[in-house]
Amino acid sequence: MRQSALFSKTERNAPKDEATVNAQLLARAGFVSKLMAGVYSYLPLGLRVLRNIETVVREEMNAVGGQEILMPQIHPKANWARTGGWDRIDVLFKLKSRTGKEYALGQSEEEIVTPLVMKYATTYKDLPNAVYQIHWKFRDELRSKSGLLRGIEFLMKDMYSFHENQEDFERYYEEVKQAYFRIFTRLGLVAKATEASGGAFTEKISYEFMVLTDAGEDDILYCDACEFCVNREVAKEKAGERCARCGKGMLAGAKASEVGNVFDLGQKFVKDFDLTFTDREGKKQYPAMGCYGIGISRLMGVIVEKFHDERGIVWPEAVAPFRVHLIALGGATEDGDHAYADLQNAGIEVLYDDRDLSAGEKFAEADLIGIPWRMVVSPRLEGKAELTRRDEKEEKIMARADAIAEIAAAGIGTAAGGGMGIVPDRAGS
């Protein structure tokens, strides 16, 4: 895309009402625009990042047999009253129609997905199954001061699985847990998994996936050698102790942000709705159920918290809005236009700074926006290109075709992993 046509512009100064790095940099660089606390518009650059995160999550959920659906965001009160959520869940937004009818806005969708899936899962032959969606959620959060980390409206991936018995659920749960680690690794993040109580739903164990960052709202103790971590307020462990899980690492305290979680929901929701399936003996049974969340928009904020320097954002390749920022200097528009066409023909996503601005202005903006590769053409370079990575200092001058080949060769690994999938018998299909 030509930068002259991009409708967002960068800003020199951070907005005064934003305290966190992610909100400041994303607003300054023109990725998002704040409507009110906890609610943002995603601009062309920001939406590209969000879509890239979605793609990684979608590939890994498909690889474990999840089937993507899209459920409504406005729900009848009856579903929420049935599970007790209408009165129990403090973040639930409630609406009243002029007809007097009442509705809830989706903050999570067990109340909708349970009757939906059980309409089709009538016998053991229909189980197990897993459905997921990537959709906006609404929560009446009291504090929305961390930019994309805590929205009132935010993008979540929520998956739900249904099983004949607890044993099958536990098999699948472990697979999704591994898929989650693959997702965070592909996004360039290192996640730790806490064991926490399932909160409002159940006394069962659940996992919360934490990424260490000072902008996070959770206080954790983590092992520096393995994936172990615990929430500090409940922990019997102390900082400075050896990790009991791996026996190698040491425990240290840190701030972290929860980027995902997996819950064992037991039979809470299927019992609330009284939905059963016919088992192998012909008897009515309640299935076991799990839910698996990932904060897609929160991840975008966490990535900025982890990957930035004093000049701006440093996007990991897998989520960057474009792979290369092509910059034409000193009126080198002919060279620029050729390089732009060549990059596009090579299938490389490119933001082309074709504007009439000084080198200093263009470089400062490119650093702020944070695209992984920078390719400069200018009269001084006499038809060659200067290639730099956003996360390195070294500048290399080479033929334009070689620069393009180098960017292409550094392609992003995208292969999704796969376990046995939701139905073990159909592994690999």
Ligand code: ATP
């Ligand atoms: P938190 O403890 O941070 O409030 P939660 O336990 O309420 O999170 P879930 O209801 O399990 O979170 O939602 C699944 C995922 O959605 C979370 O792991 C997190 O990544 C993300 N998430 C939750 N609330 C928000 C929010 N207000 N803004 C952005 N992302 C959120």
Ligand code: MG
């Ligand atoms: Mg919450």
